[in-house]
Amino acid sequence: MDHTRPAVRRVRGSRGSTAEQLAGYSFISPFFILFAIFGLFPILFTFWVSLHDWSLLGDRSWTGLANYTELVGDERFWTALVNTLGIFVLATVPQLLMALALAQLLNRRLRGLTFWRMGVLLPNITSVAAVGIIFTLLFARDFGLVNWLLGFVGVENIDWQAHRWSSWLAISVMVDWRWTGYNALIFLAALQAVPKDLYEAASIDGASQFRQFWSVTIPMLRPTIIFVTLISTIGGIQLFTEPLLFNSGTNAISGGNTHQFQTLTMYLYEKAFVGQEFGYASTIAWVMVLVIALVAGINALMLRRIRTAV
């Protein structure tokens, strides 16, 4: 329950002369210039577009907030939102737990330590398209490896794309395959920064391994957990390539016959480039920003409990 922070020392008059200030601004200007062109402008322009009935190739007309009211009543949008959040939870929770466990393992003295540490990153540097194609083949209905293995325990061939639960599961496996190792390495770096004397002190106090993990490791990892969760949240809600490639064949963007695994970004893309409704797609983009902010906020609230739990 330590709320004190190191005080920032301000020196009066340390702001410097106008020339120095100018120099400072020009040093940081490249980022802001680039951000204004490639970040800020598209964001504002997207909002402008979202207020129109804007056909990509045809006419455009001002409609105010009509797109937003339409979105609230759009079943397809809610399906996509539920899919996105469902896949996000199904993928992220096991992923972070596995990453933490993996980091613990990699933090020990092992033979070929560098090999293992580099090894967990390999899935991440593999092209996502390759991962998508391979996993789609693994989860194929008639000739897939997964169904073949399940056949040995008497499970009938599963049409992985056809059902909501099975498609979510398969996509989550793809996401976890790519990101678990990456997150494990971030956790590992944080683990190595935990002072050893804390563990020594805990052992002297008679704390068990589990107690040490819960009361020393987790609180010390808190900033890292926040970072990793935030990054996973942003990535998870923008999930696109894996579910798209999972649905091979015509009309892949619709995410299954009943849109059972169409994510928000896929719906956005479908509206923009198949439906040519540029304005409506921009509206989805803006609502996605709100969703990400909301989920990040919920995450922050939950993570604050980690500290208070100690």
Add this chain to the structure above:
Amino acid sequence: MKTHLHRPRRLVALIGSLVLAGTALAACGGDDAEGADDMTLRVNVFGNFGYEALYDQFEKDNPGVKIVETAEGDLGAYNTQLTQKIAAGSGAGDLVAIEEGQVVNFLQSADKFVNFQDHGSNDQKDQWLDWKYQQATTSDGASTIGLGTDVGGLAMCYRKDLFEQAGLPTDREEVSALWPTWDDYIATGEQFQEGIGDDKIHFTDAATNMYNSILMQSGDYTYFDTDDNLVIDSNPAVKDAWDQTVDMVDAGISAKLQSFSNEWNAGFKNGSFATVACPAWMTGYIEEQAGEGGAGNWDIASVPGGGGNWGGSFMAVPTSSEHQDMAIKLAYFLTSADGQLSAFENVGNLPSNPTLYEDPAVKDKTNEYFNAAPTGQIFVAGASSLEPVYLGAKNQPVRDAVENALRSVESGDKSSDDGWNTAVKDAEAAAG
């Protein structure tokens, strides 16, 4: 302090000029240097149009012209990119292929394409099937944005070896005689299913391919009437095609695959289905998927219901092209009778020029891979009996919605009635 003050000043000047220089550099990243007479024509197509020999010829006839073709494998991705570039008004290239399903879409912004009528297309329009020429012309008849390349005259490809196993006739004449109508086709399927006695092998590849074939045979228009009103609910042709397809699904003869998916592709080789609706360009696709080992397994019969069309393309010149005159010349060259014939001989794309249908090079063409089937004769017969079908600007999203609903009926998720209601509702949403 004084010396300190000087440095930042110089630094400011230096950084300022660097930033300026950077912007200036970025601003003048224009065209690469080209000689006064040299030009590079950029041609964008999807799949394989079989134009290599024609490009060589054109380059020889027009010294200084260099043609660079970019071919995208996936039609969906190609359409998306082309739409983006046309909407953005740059980067689309000098000559682009437009697929039949997309051409109505681009007619919405006909001003972004060169109007071939300004370059004499009306004087030679008997070069193309009448409906083919109309498809790329605005409804007021004032503007023609594309010149026809090929048409997808329809036939039915079938696995000869599987037919034999199932105890059905294998000769293409006899097979064609089995299914004059789609009801006969379903009955043949039931016979096949019984004869083959293997639940890993089905008669039909997918409900959607049968459905689209029937729909495109029904003439005039499908989801949209010629005034672009959505008529999915009131046009009996749509519901008839739907009901007939559901009958096929109920008969249990569909492999329930999604066209162009990995499983569907593998099915050509593995024999998970025995028939597939087969436009002319599909013969090349089957050969590619089934591989050399599959030579002789496939054969071609006529399609139930008589004729039909699936696919076919146009060549168009975006107004953003800097070499419009040469690009127009190339478009006429590629879509001329000689050009279409060359492409047909190369990759089997059926010409949209009706005068070629009498040409022995087309009429007498056989395809060795398909047991020397007389492909020229079969596909020409399919194409000649075609009626033009109007597809609305929003045809693609509506078709996607209906296909999704149909597949959910096929997979058993929905009853036919539920599926149909979903199809109508989603189609209305997609039509906007």
